Amino acid sequence: MVELPRRSLLAGMIALGASACSKINESETTQSLFKAAEDGHRAVHRALAGKQGLAPEYTRAERSPTFRGNGSVTVADPFYQDQLAKGFPEWKLEVRGLVEKPLALTLADVRALPQRTQITRHDCVEGWSAIGEWQGVQLAALLDAAKVKEQAKFIVFRCADTLNGRDYYESIDMVDAYHPQTIIAHSLNGEPLPEKNGAPLRMRIERQLGYKQAKYVKAIEAVISFDKIGQGGGGHWEDVAGYQWYAGI
Amino acid sequence: MTKKHAATTRLWHWVNAVAIIVLFMTGLNISNAHRHLYWGDYGFDPATAWLDVVKFPGWATIPGYYNLAMARDWHITAAWPFGLGVLFIWVTMLLNGHFRRDLTTSPREWTPGAVIVSMKAHSGPGAGAAHGYNSVQKILYGGVFGVLMPLMLFTGLAISPGFQAVAPWLLDLLGGRQSARSLHFIAAWAIFGFFVIHLVLALSDWRLILEMFTGGKRDLHAEAPPAPSASPQPDPVPAEMEAPAHG
Numbered sequence: 001m002v003e004l005p006r007r008s009l010l011a012g013m014i015a016l017g018a019s020a021c022s023k024i025n026e027s028e029t030t031q032s033l034f035k036a037a038e039d040g041h042r043a044v045h046r047a048l049a050g051k052q053g054l055a056p057e058y059t060r061a062e063r064s065p066t067f068r069g070n071g072s073v074t075v076a077d078p079f080y081q082d083q084l085a086k087g088f089p090e091w092k093l094e095v096r097g098l099v100e101k102p103l104a105l106t107l108a109d110v111r112a113l114p115q116r117t118q119i120t121r122h123d124c125v126e127g128w129s130a131i132g133e134w135q136g137v138q139l140a141a142l143l144d145a146a147k148v149k150e151q152a153k154f155i156v157f158r159c160a161d162t163l164n165g166r167d168y169y170e171s172i173d174m175v176d177a178y179h180p181q182t183i184i185a186h187s188l189n190g191e192p193l194p195e196k197n198g199a200p201l202r203m204r205i206e207r208q209l210g211y212k213q214a215k216y217v218k219a220i221e222a223v224i225s226f227d228k229i230g231q232g233g234g235g236h237w238e239d240v241a242g243y244q245w246y247a248g249i
Numbered sequence: 250m251t252k253k254h255a256a257t258t259r260l261w262h263w264v265n266a267v268a269i270i271v272l273f274m275t276g277l278n279i280s281n282a283h284r285h286l287y288w289g290d291y292g293f294d295p296a297t298a299w300l301d302v303v304k305f306p307g308w309a310t311i312p313g314y315y316n317l318a319m320a321r322d323w324h325i326t327a328a329w330p331f332g333l334g335v336l337f338i339w340v341t342m343l344l345n346g347h348f349r350r351d352l353t354t355s356p357r358e359w360t361p362g363a364v365i366v367s368m369k370a371h372s373g374p375g376a377g378a379a380h381g382y383n384s385v386q387k388i389l390y391g392g393v394f395g396v397l398m399p400l401m402l403f404t405g406l407a408i409s410p411g412f413q414a415v416a417p418w419l420l421d422l423l424g425g426r427q428s429a430r431s432l433h434f435i436a437a438w439a440i441f442g443f444f445v446i447h448l449v450l451a452l453s454d455w456r457l458i459l460e461m462f463t464g465g466k467r468d469l470h471a472e473a474p475p476a477p478s479a480s481p482q483p484d485p486v487p488a489e490m491e492a493p494a495h496g
Contacts, residue, residue: 025312025319037326045411053414064291121290121426123410125317127283128293129426207411242318248411249325 042246045207051175055206058119058131067132067188069196070124072161072168075216080160087192088200093184097156097221100147107186107200113137116183124210125243134204136185140178142220152222156229157203157214163236170214170235171226171245172205181206184217209247211237252464257341262461265334269440271327276437277305278312278320286434290425299431328405335398342394351382352391358384389443397440404433 024030046053075081083091088107095103119133139155155177159168176182183204186193193199198215205212212235226232231239238245254262285298295301307313311323342348357363367383382390406412407419407429423429451457459465 025322034322034326037322037329040329041325041409042411045409045415048416049411049414055410055414056417056420058290062290064293066294068293121410123408123426124293125282125321127279127430128285128287129291130293131291207414209410237318242322244318244321244325246411249321249409 038244038246038249041249045248046175049207051178052180053207055120055181058121060119060133062131063119063133063189064130067122067130067197068124068128069194070210072159072163072215073196075161075195077160080216084195084199091200093201093217094219095142095146096219097223098149098152099143099222100149101145103142103146105142110137110184110186110201113141116180118181118183118204118206120181120204120206122210122213125237125247133187133189134183134185135187135190136183136201136204138180139182139184139203139220140180142184143177143222146222148222151224154223154226154234156221156223156226157217158219158221159214160216160218164240166230166236166240168214168216168236169230170203170212171223171229172208172212176205176207179205179207184220207248211235211243212247251467253460253467254464255341255345255347256464257345258338258347259461259464261334261338261341264330265338268327268331268334269444271311271323272331273437273441274309274311275320275324275327276434278310278315279317279324280434281305281310281315282317286431287427288424288431289427290420292427302434332402332405335402339394352387352394354384354387354391358387389446393440393443397436397443400432400436401440404429404436408433 075084083089091107093103093105093107093110095105114137115135116138117133117135119131121129121131123129143155152174154171154173156169156171159170161168172182181204184201185198185204186201188194188197193202198213198217201217202215203213203217223229226234230236233239233242234245235243237243280302281304284302284304285292285295286300286302287298292298310320312319339348342352363384367385370383403419404423406416407423408426413420413426420426420429423432451461456465
C-alpha cells in the first residue's frame with residue numbers, strides 16, 4: 001500500500017544526498033516547481049489578507065535611528081548630480097505606456113497632490129530591517145490621473161541609477177499598484193529623500209522586500225507584459241540574480 | 250492499526266525529513282546574507298546585534314556556495330511540504346490516537362524519577378524498540394511537535410513581508426520582525442539538536458529505521474511506559490495477544 005511513496009521518496013532522498021542540486025536546480029521541472037511555490041505563497045497571502053490588507057504602521061518613537069541605504073547609493077548620471085545639487089528643479093516624473101493621458105510631473109507637482117504619510121518597516125532580502133516615515137503620493141492617484149488603460153497588467157518603474165552595468169527597474173502587478181500603501185515617496189523622516197535612499201522619488205510597496213522599492217524613479221510605465229523589458233524577469237535583481245518576482249516572502 | 254507506525258506517520262516522517270534537511274541547509278545559506286541577529290522590530294547595524302553568526306561553509310549549505318536567490322527558491326518551496334505536513338500530522342495524530350497514546354504526559358512523568366526510568370529503559374540491548382514511549386521521549390517529541398515545529402512555521406510566516414498584512418498580531422506576539430527572525434534561527438538549531446539525538450539513537454538499532462519504512466509490529470502488551478519497578482526487557486507476548494494480521 002505504501003510501496004509507491006516509499007520508493008519515490010527514497011529516490012528523492014538519494015538524489016538530494018548525492019548533492020546533484022545544481023542539476024536539479026536547472027531542470028525545467030524544478031524551475032516550474034519554484035514558480036508554483038512562489039505563486040502559491042502570493043495567492044495565500046492575498047486570499048488571507050485581502051488585496052487591500054495593510055502592512056503594519058509604526059509610531060515615530062518606533063523608527064530606527066537611521067535608515068540604511070543599500071544597493072545603489074549614488075547615481076553617476078551628470079544630469080542627476082546637477083539636479084541633486086540644485087534640489088531637482090527640472091526633474092520630471094513621467095507616467096506613460098498604456099495610459100490615455102501621459103503625464104510629466106515636476107517634484108512641485110508631486111508635492112501638490114494629495115499626500116499620504118506612513119511609518120513602515122523596510123525588510124531587505126538579506127534579512128535586516130529599518131523603519132522610516134515616508135511621505136508621498138499614492139500610485140493609484142497617478143494612475144487614475146493618467147487614465148491607465150484596461151489592458152494594463154503591470155506597472156514598471158524606470159530608475160536613474162545603474163547597477164551591475166544595467167539600468168535599474170522593477171515591476172508590480174495592478175493589485176499592488178492600487179494598494180493604499182503603495183506610494184511614490186519624496187520625503188523620509190520629514191526631510192527630502194537623501195541620495196542614498198533614492199532622491200528625489202522612490203517607490204514604497206510595503207508588502208514586499210527591499211529590492212522592489214525602486215529608487216531614483218524617472219518614469220512609471222503601464223504595460224501588458226514585462227517579457228521584453230530587460231531580460232524579462234520583471235526587475236533588476238530578478239534578471240541579474242534570479243530573485244523571486246513576488247518579493248512578499 | 251496493528252502496525253507500530255501508522256502509514257500516515259511514516260509518509261509524513263520521510264517527507265518531513267527531506268523538507269527539514271532542505272530548509273535547514275538553505276537556511277544556513279540565507280543566514281550568510283546578513284550574519285547578525287537582532288531583537289525588536291528593526292535591526293541592520295551589526296553593532297547592535299545580540300549575535301554575530303558564523304559564516305556557514307559550503308558543505309553545510311544548499312547550494313554549496315553562496316547564492317541567496319537559489320537558496321530562497323528551495324527554502325520557500327520546501328516550506329510548503331513542511332508547513333502543510335505539520336498541519337497534516339497534527340490532524341492525523343489527534344484523529345488516530347497517536348497523540349493521546351504516545352505524546353500526552355501526566356505530571357508524574359515530568360519528575361526526575363521518571364527521567365531516570367526512561368534513561369534505563371532506553372539503554373541496553375534491544376531497549377525500547379517495542380515499548381510505548383517513555384517519559385523523556387514523550388516530552389521531547391511533544392516539545393518538537395507542540396513547540397519547535399509550530400514556532401518554525403509561525404516565525405517563518407511572520408518574517409515574510411506579504412504575510413504581515415495577514416496577521417499583524419503575529420509580529421507583535423513574537424516581539425517584532427527581527428525578534429521573529431532570531432527565534433526562527435534559534436528554533437532551527439533546536440530542531441537540529443533534536444535531529445542529531447534522533448539520528449544517533451535510531452542508528453543504534455537499524456531495525457528502528459527499517460520500521461519507519463515497513464511500519465513494524467506494535468507490541469500490544471507494552472503500550473504504556475514501563476512502571477518504575479518493571480524489568481527493562483519486554484515481556485514475551487502470548488500468542489493469543491498477537492494482532493490478527495500476524496496470524
